[in-house]
Amino acid sequence: MQTVSEIDDLSPGGGSLMIAWQLKGKRVLLVGGGEVGASRIGHLLRADAHITLLSPEKGLVPTTKDYIAKYPQRITYYGRSFTGPAELHKMDLVLTAIDSPAASREIAGLCRQAKIPVNAADIPELCDFYFGAQIRDGPLQIMISSNGNGPRISALIKERVQASLGGYEGLALSKIGMLRAELKKRVPDIGGAVGRKRMKWMSKICNDWPLIDFTLLDDAMIHKLLDEGWEKNRVPTFEEVCEKPKPSVVQATSSSTSGEVSKTSRSNFLIPIANFLAGAVFMAAVMLARRR
Amino acid sequence: MQTVSEIDDLSPGGGSLMIAWQLKGKRVLLVGGGEVGASRIGHLLRADAHITLLSPEKGLVPTTKDYIAKYPQRITYYGRSFTGPAELHKMDLVLTAIDSPAASREIAGLCRQAKIPVNAADIPELCDFYFGAQIRDGPLQIMISSNGNGPRISALIKERVQASLGGYEGLALSKIGMLRAELKKRVPDIGGAVGRKRMKWMSKICNDWPLIDFTLLDDAMIHKLLDEGWEKNRVPTFEEVCEKPKPSVVQATSSSTSGEVSKTSRSNFLIPIANFLAGAVFMAAVMLARRR
Structure with a gap:
């Protein structure tokens, strides 16, 4: 946990509350189907939202058209502009991605009255929340926000991450x-001593096992892990629960990243040795050549 | 922009909408001042929220007490539990961080009725949004979410990031x-041709300049950059706008990361040379020893 003085060092204010919004079964109104609108649809589909899209047909980019065609159960499309407050009925979230600041301002005002969170693309002062550069890999999601200081830089930092x-x-x-x-x-209790014990055991295996080893888990191994581990209050090694030998790529990676996150990867480990050998061979060649 | 087939490859659903929530001037009710509550306060202070904290005094951890003492203008503290719907009056966001699932459930239910977004620590099904592992560096914020699959792993991935x-x-x-x-x-237009030109110029300088060079910008350089760059529709080099020589650490880093993000840093560049030399010296020593 961060201490108060660490927070102070970071200069407390000026940031956002970074959150992972849950949209499963929620309704989102998206006004505008251009480039920005299409990117919003991508984010919304990943979050299992139901999307109502308002946009005259001439404003749709090809990606948006693809989405509409491909996800008819997820996207309800109306080929027209925003008409008024009735459009907000039962909406949980509203996004505008249109060229007209005046129209965005009107929609955002209506949302605020109705207590519906709203994002108006390109007009930060109208936004309850911002988007950022995003990475998705299965259940892992990472967002990089520049808090409006440099969207292009967020994208560059995303590449680095x-x-x-x-x-x-x-x-x-x-x-x-x-x-x-x-x-x-096996132990469905919420909170309490059992909940804490469960959290501690999960934490311990996450610390002890190299992350990549988890990729090899299957149903049989999961059961063995719980029988030999949880039930006996210990964390078995990967080898204890897996009869098959590890594929060599996993072996190489996991041996160099055991437990704590390490910055070395397999190739990072081999490159210094290769360089050392190259230097040795070079010097041997030079000295042999001079000897003759 | 992502294409539909890229989205498909990522398997569209099952995720969250990652957003940077704006809390400046907003009111947040936090119920619970223990370990989790203290970490929530840190997040909320960073986002400039006004916090109302409810917690019997015996439930406060030292960090929470420090926060209350240090930020009296930002935190209104009441030494008692949640008493009922009146607590939600004028609140924009509610967070519970208490041990009792029943109390969390009651508060979350009241929030839903009042259309106030709520997060109940440790009870995912009651949450409108989740938190994740977070990195903050000035205006840069990064959040790593495992979508509930492994909070410990989010923390490990955070270290790697x-x-x-x-x-x-x-x-x-x-x-x-x-x-x-x-x-x-200089050009306050929102949207339109000028807005697009402005965005394009900002994008170009962000692509052309190594990121670290921006750290040296001062007011004089910013004006020169706009006079010689924006006004003449071009992107000057760093050397054109800065009379002082670059500090050597920036020089070394920026020369190896020019423009596009590169994975090499100054030390990564020197290590292979050092290894090569070590190999060469080693071989020379061996051969000289054998010659004697």
Whole structure:
């Protein structure tokens, strides 16, 4: 946990509350089907929202048309502009992605009256919330926000963050989610001593096992892990629960990242050795050549 | 922009809408001042919210007490439990961080009736939104969410993401924000051709300049950049706008990260050379020893 002085060091204010909004079964009104609108649809589909899209047909970009065609159960499309307060009926969230600041301002005002959170693209002062550069890998989602200071830089930082990931984190997280769900089936208590013990055990295995090892979990291994681990109040090693040998790529990666996150990967580990050998060979060649 | 087939590859559903919620001037009710409550206060202060905290005094951890003492204008503290619907009056957001699932359930139900977004710690099904592991560096904020699959793993991935950053991104973003604000003073149009031209110019300089160079921008340089750049429809080099020589650390870093984000940093560049030399010296020593 952060201490107050750490917060002070970070200069407390000026930021946003970064949250993962739950939209399953919720209704979202999107006004505008251009480039920005299409990108909003992508975000909304990932969050399982039902989308009502308002946009004259001439304003649709090809990606939006593809979405409408591909997800008829998820997107209700009306080929017209926003007509008035009735459009907000039963909406949980409203996004505008249109060129007219005046129209955006009108819609945002109506939303505020109706207590519906609203985002108006490109007009920060009308927004209850901002979007940012996003990474998605299965259940893993990462958002990078510049708090309006440089959207292009968020995109560049996103590339850097993406490069720091191994590409297996999403799959590993899915498997950890399956393990947690199975454990909750055995001990469904919420909170209390059992809840804390469950959280502690899950934390311990997440610390002890290299992340990539979780990608190999299957149903049989999950059951063995709970029988030999949870039931006996210990964390088995990967080898204890898996009869098959690890694929070599996982072995190489997990041996260099055991437990704590390490910044080395397999290739980072081999490159210094290769460079050392190259230097040695070079010097040997030079000295042999001079000797002759 | 993502295409529909890219979205499909990512398996559309099952995620959250990742957003940066704006809480400046907004009122947040926090019920519970324990470990989790204290961490919520940190997030809320960073977002400039006004916090009303309800918690019997015996439930406060030291960090929460520090916050209450340190930010009396930002936190209104009542040493008691939640008493009923009147507590929600004029609240924009509600967070519970208490041990009793029944009390959380009651509060969340009242929030839903009043259309106030709510997060109940540890009870995902009561939450309109989740938190995740967070990184803050000035205006840069990054959130990592496992969508409930493994909070411990989000924390580990956060360490990995943090290690991929150079530590100067927040300062660079602040300076880019100052440049953008100065440009908006010169051409305040929203949207339209001028808005697009402004966005394009900002994008181009963000692509052309290594990110770390922005950290050195001062007021004089910003004006020169706009005079020599924006006004002449071009992007000057850093050297054109800065009379002083670059500090050597910036020089080394920016020369290896020019424009596009590169995965090499100064130390990554020197390590292979050092290894090569170590190999060469080692081999020389071995061969000289054998010659004697």
